[in-house]
Amino acid sequence: MRAMSRNDLLLFLGFSAAVLLMPIWMQPFGAAYPDLLQRFMIFAIFAVGFNILFGLTGYLSFGHAAFFGVGSYAAVWSFKLLSLDAIPALVFAIVVSGVFALLIGYVSLRRSGIYFSILTLAFAQMSYNLAYSVLTPITNGETGLQLTLSDARHLDAAIGQSSVGQPVPTLLGQSLGGFAGFYFCAGFLILAFFLAQRITGSPFGMMLKGIKSNQTRMNYTGFNTKPYTLAAFVISGMYAGLAGALLAVTDPLAGAERMQWTASGEVVLMTILGGAGTLVGPVIGAWLIKYFENIFSAINDSVLHRFFGFLPDGVADGFVAVTSKFVGEGWFLTLGLVFVLIVVFLPGGIMEGVRRIAGLFNRSRPSTTAPGKPVRQPQPAE
Amino acid sequence: MTTPNVVLHVADVHKRFGGLHALADIDLQVEEGQTHAIIGPNGAGKSTLLNVIIGKLPPSSGQVVFDGAVLTGRKPYQINQLGIARVFQTPEIFADLSVLHNVMIPALAKRDGAFKLNLMRSLDSETAIRAEAEHMLEDVGMHSRREMTAGSLSRGDKRRMELAMCLIQHPRLLLLDEPTAGMSRHDTNTTIELLKKIKARGMTKVIIEHDMHVVFSLADKISVLAQGRIIADGTPDQVRGNPKVQEAYLGGAHA
Numbered sequence: 192m193r194a195m196s197r198n199d200l201l202l203f204l205g206f207s208a209a210v211l212l213m214p215i216w217m218q219p220f221g222a223a224y225p226d227l228l229q230r231f232m233i234f235a236i237f238a239v240g241f242n243i244l245f246g247l248t249g250y251l252s253f254g255h256a257a258f259f260g261v262g263s264y265a266a267v268w269s270f271k272l273l274s275l276d277a278i279p280a281l282v283f284a285i286v287v288s289g290v291f292a293l294l295i296g297y298v299s300l301r302r303s304g305i306y307f308s309i310l311t312l313a314f315a316q317m318s319y320n321l322a323y324s325v326l327t328p329i330t331n332g333e334t335g336l337q338l339t340l341s342d343a344r345h346l347d348a349a350i351g352q353s354s355v356g357q358p359v360p361t362l363l364g365q366s367l368g369g370f371a372g373f374y375f376c377a378g379f380l381i382l383a384f385f386l387a388q389r390i391t392g393s394p395f396g397m398m399l400k401g402i403k404s405n406q407t408r409m410n411y412t413g414f415n416t417k418p419y420t421l422a423a424f425v426i427s428g429m430y431a432g433l434a435g436a437l438l439a440v441t442d443p444l445a446g447a448e449r450m451q452w453t454a455s456g457e458v459v460l461m462t463i464l465g466g467a468g469t470l471v472g473p474v475i476g477a478w479l480i481k482y483f484e485n486i487f488s489a490i491n492d493s494v495l496h497r498f499f500g501f502l503p504d505g506v507a508d509g510f511v512a513v514t515s516k517f518v519g520e521g522w523f524l525t526l527g528l529v530f531v532l533i534v535v536f537l538p539g540g541i542m543e544g545v546r547r548i549a550g551l552f553n554r555s556r557p558s559t560t561a562p563g564k565p566v567r568q569p570q571p572a573e
Numbered sequence: 574m575t576t577p578n579v580v581l582h583v584a585d586v587h588k589r590f591g592g593l594h595a596l597a598d599i600d601l602q603v604e605e606g607q608t609h610a611i612i613g614p615n616g617a618g619k620s621t622l623l624n625v626i627i628g629k630l631p632p633s634s635g636q637v638v639f640d641g642a643v644l645t646g647r648k649p650y651q652i653n654q655l656g657i658a659r660v661f662q663t664p665e666i667f668a669d670l671s672v673l674h675n676v677m678i679p680a681l682a683k684r685d686g687a688f689k690l691n692l693m694r695s696l697d698s699e700t701a702i703r704a705e706a707e708h709m710l711e712d713v714g715m716h717s718r719r720e721m722t723a724g725s726l727s728r729g730d731k732r733r734m735e736l737a738m739c740l741i742q743h744p745r746l747l748l749l750d751e752p753t754a755g756m757s758r759h760d761t762n763t764t765i766e767l768l769k770k771i772k773a774r775g776m777t778k779v780i781i782e783h784d785m786h787v788v789f790s791l792a793d794k795i796s797v798l799a800q801g802r803i804i805a806d807g808t809p810d811q812v813r814g815n816p817k818v819q820e821a822y823l824g825g826a827h828a
Contacts, residue, residue, distance in 0.1 A: 196697055394681050394699065395692050397670075401678050404667040411627070411665065412738070413653035413682035422690060 199388060206471065207381045214370065220482070225373045226441075227485050231478050232376035233437045236383045238461040238473035240430020243387060245459070246468035247396060248423040249403030250300070253308045253455050254315025257295070258288045258428040260322070260450030262435025264329065267336045267445045270360055274346035275338075277362045277375070277440045281433060288432025289425055296424035300417065303406070315455055322447035335446035360440045372441050379437060380474075383430060388470055390426070399423055431458075460526075464533055466540030475541055483526050490518035578605045580746055580777050581626070586635035588621055588801075595621045597801045599635070603746070603794075608768075608778045610788045613798035614821060619781045620662070622798065623750055626779070627659050628652045639746065650687050658739035662750040664731040666738070668724030672715060675723045676706040676737050683742045706741060713737045713767060729760035733767065740771065747771070749780040753787050765790055789813075797821065 195203065209216075213231070217223040222231075237259060244250050265287040269280035299310040322330040330336055338358045352364075360367055367375055390396045401409050402416050409416050439445055448454070461480050466472025492515055499507040499514075517525045537543045581603040588596035595618050603609045613619050624630040626637050628649050637644040644652055653659075658679075667675050680702045685691070710716045713733045718726065723734060732752060739747055752768070753761040761784065768791055772778070782788050788795065788809070795812040797805040799821040805812050812818055 195695070389695070390692050392696055393692050393694050394685070394696050395690060395694075397674060397678060397681070397696055400670060400674075401667050404669045405665055408665040408667060408738075409678075410649040411653055411659050411661075412679045413650050413687060413742070415648075415650050415687035418688045418690075 195388075195392075199392060202470070203385060203388060206384055206474075210377050210380055211374075213377070214373070220486070222482055222486055225369045227481070228373045229376050229437075229441045230481050230485070232373065232380045233434045233441075234458075234461065234477040234481055235474040236376075236380050236437070237431055237434035237458050238465070238477040239380075239383050239387050239470075240427040240434070241458045242427075242462050242467060242469075242473040243390060243399075243430070244423050244427040245462055246473070247391065247399040247403065248420055250303065250420060250424070251308045251459065252299075252311040252424070252427075253452065253459065254295070254299075254311035254313075254318075255427065255431050255458055256450050256452070256454035257315035257318040258292055258431035259435035259438075259454065259458075260318065260445070260447065261291050262288045262432030263439045263445035263449060264322075264336060264435075265432070266436035266439035267338070267443055268329075270338055270344075270358070270439070270443055271336075271342040272345060274344055275358055275361050276346075277360050277367060279346070280360065280440065281379075281436045284432045284436030284439075285429045288435070289429040292425045292428025292432075293421070296421050296428065300420050300424060312452060312455070315450060316452055319447055319450040319452075322450060330445070330447060332447075335444050337444045358443075360443055367440060376437050376441070379433065383433065384470070384474070391470060395419070395422070460530060462540075464530060464540055466542030469540070469542040472540050472542040479529075479541075480526065483522050483529075487518050487522035487525060488520065491515075492519075494518075579603065580605050580640055581779065582638040583622070583626065584636050584638060586622075586625060586632045586637065588618075588625060588630065589633045595801050596625065596632070599801075599803060601796060601803070603777060603779055605777055606775045607793040608772055608780060608791050610780045610782060610792035610795045611798055612782060612785075612788055612795060617798040618801040619798055620750060621801075623659075623748060623779070623781055627657065627748060653682070653742075653744075654687055656742075656745035657748065658742050658744035658746075659748040660732070660735050660739055660750060660752055662754055664728070664735045666723045666731055666735055668722070670723055671719065672710065672721050672723050672726070672734055673703070673706055673719040675734055676709055676741055677702050679738045680705055680741045709737045709741045710734075712740070712770075714763075729756050729763070732756070732760075732764065736764075736767065745777060747776055747778045749778060749782075751781055751783060753782070753784055761787065 210232070213228055214223050217228065222228070237255070241252070241255055244252055262284040265284040266280040269283040273279050273283070295311065295314045299307055299314065302310060323332055340358065342358065362375060365371065398409070398414060398419050401414070402419060406416055435449065438449070457480065461476035462473045463476070464479060465474065465476025492511060495511040495514055495518070496507065499510045502510060515521070533540060539546070579602045581601075583599050583601040586596055586599040587594070599622060611619050611622065621630065625632050626644065628644055628647050628651075632645060639652075639655060639657060642655055644655075667678065677699070681699070684702065707716060707719065710719050713736060715730060715733055715737065718730065723731065726734065736752070749768075753764050756764065765787055768778070772791065780788070780791065792809055795805075795807065795809055796803050797812060797815075797818050804821060805815045805818050807815075
C-alpha cells in the first residue's frame with residue numbers, strides 16, 4: 192500500500208488543522224462554545240458518510256436519519272447495560288446501525304432513482320413511528336431513552352466501578368464534558384474524513400463513481416453493481432450510526448424525533464449545499480446549516496437594533512423590521528434563500544464556487560500587470 | 574453439439590414481441606478468430622439478435638451457447654466475465670470520468686472480478702493497470718486525450734474509447750453494434766483500420782453494420798437477416814452474388 196499522494200495529504204492535514212483549531216477561528220463568529228462545536232463535528236460525520244452513498248454512488252436516500260437514531264438508541268443502551276465508557280457504546284452503535292442498514296439497503300436497493308428514495312423514506316418514517324408506538328419498551332417512547340441510577344451496567348459492575356450521582360458517559364474514566372467532548376468528536380470527524388478520503392481514492396470508490404455515471408456500462412463491463420451499492424449504503428449507514436452515538440455521548444438522551452424525515456432531509460441539504468461528491472463540501476454544508484440553526488435563530492430585535500445603531504432612528508427601525516424576518520424564528524427563510532441561490536447559480540454547491548474563484552485567480556495571475564478596471568473607492572455609509 | 578472451433582452458437586432462437594415475430598429460426602455459428610458480420614435492412618432484427626446474445630433480452634425459445642456455457646438466463650455482468658465485451662450503437666461510457674479512468678475500470682473488472690471490497694487500496698498505486706490503460710489508449714490513438722472528461726469527446730473519439738474499454742479486457746468475443754454509425758468518412762476509415770488491427774490479433778468478432786464498405790472490408794463471413802430470418806449465409810463473395818440478398822436490399826431502404 193502506497194502512502195497518500197501529496198495533494199491528498201495536504202488536504203487531510205489542512206482539514207485536521209481547521210477542525211482542531213475551530214475553538215479559535217470560530218470565535219469571531221460567536222460559535223466557539225463546546226456544545227455547538229460538538230454538533231458541528233457530529234453532523235459533519237453524518238454528512239461525510241451520507242456523501243459516500245449520495246455523492247459518490249448517486250443514490251439519494253431520504254431515510255438516513257433512521258440510522259442516526261438507531262445509533263443513538265444503541266449507544267444509550269450500551270451506557271445502560273454495559274458501561275458508561277464511550278468506546279463500547281460507539282462500537283455497539285456502529286454494528287447495530289450497520290446491520291440495520293444492511294436490511295433496509297437490501298430491500299431499498301432493488302430499485303433506483305426516485306423509487307429508491309421513496310423506499311428509504313418509507314422505512315425511516317416506519318422506524319420513527321415504531322419508536323413512538325410498539326417499540327416503546329426499547330425506545331421509551333415520547334419521554335426518550337435516558338440513563339438512570341438503577342441501570343445494570345454489567346461491565347462497570349464487573350470491575351467494581353460505580354458512579355455517584357447522575358450517570359454521564361466517560362472515556363476511560365475521564366469526563367467528556369465541555370472541550371474534552373469537542374476534541375473527542377473532532378478526533379472521530381478526522382478519522383471519518385480520512386476513511387472517506389481513502390474510499391474515494393480506492394478502486395472501490397472508482398466503481399461507485401462508475402455506477403453513478405453509467406450503471407448499464409458497469410453491468411456490461413462485468414461488475415455486479417448490487418454488492419457495490421449495498422456496501423456504500425451500509426458504510427454510510429454506519430457513519431450515521433457513529434454520528435448518532437456521538438450525539439448520545441454528549442447528551443445521553445435518545446428521542447425518536449432524530450429519526451423524523453426532516454432530519455433525513457437536513458443531511459440531504461447539507462450535502463447539496465456544500466457540494467455533493469466532494470470531500471470537504473458536505474462538512475462545510477453541515478457546519479453552515481448548524482450555524483444558521485443555532486446562531487441566526489438566536490438573533491432577536493434588540494441584537495438587530497444594536498447592529499443598525501449607527502443609522503438614524505427611523506431608518507434603523509425600517510432595517511430592523513425587514514431583517515428581523517430573516518433571523519430568529521425566520522432563520523429557515525434565510526437558509527431557504529441561500530439554498531435556492533446556491534442550487535440555481537452553483538449546482539455543484541459551495542465547493543463549485545470555491546473552484547470557480549480559484550479558477551479566476553489562476554487565469555488572472557498572468558495579467559496582473561495589465562491595466563485593470565478602475566478600483567472603486569469604498570463609499571462611506573450615508 | 575458444437576464443434577471445437579465454434580465459439581458462439583446461437584441455436585434455434587426465436588423471439589416474439591406480442592404478435593411480432595422479431596426473430597425466427599436463427600441458427601448461427603461463429604468460429605474462433607473470425608469476423609462474422611450480420612447485415613440486413615432496417616427492422617430486420619439485427620439489434621434484437623445482439624440483445625439476445627448479450628443477455629439483455631431473453632429468447633422466447635432456443636438458446637445461445639458460448640464456449641460450452643449456456644448464456645441464456647445469465648446476467649450481463651456474468652456474460653462479460655465469461656469473456657464477451659460489447660460496443661453499443663450509442664457509446665455507453667462513463668461521461669463524468671476521465672478517459673483514462675474509463676479504460677482503467679474495465680481492466681479492474683477483468684482483474685478483480687464482479688465484486689471486490691478493496692476500500693483501503695489506493696487507485697494511484699494501481700500502476701500496472703494504469704500502464705495497461707495508457708498503452709491501450711496509445712493503441713487507439715487517444716493517449717493525448719487521457720485526462721479529458723469522456724463526455725466532452727467527439728462521437729468518433731467516444732466510440733474509439735469504448736472500443737479501448739472493451740479491448741483492454743482481452744475478450745474472447747467482441748460484439749460490435751454499428752461501430753461506424755454516425756461517423757464521418759474519415760472516422761469510419763480510422764475505425765476500419767483499428768478493427769483490422771484487432772482482427773490481425775485473432776480476436777473473434779460479431780459485427781452488426783449498415784455500411785457495406787465496412788462489412789466487405791472486414792468480414793470473413795456474413796449472415797444476412799431479413800424480417801427476422803437468416804436468408805443467406807457465407808463468405809462475402811457468396812453473399813454478394815446471392816439473388817435473395819439483392820432482392821431484400823432492393824426492396825428495403827438500401828438501393
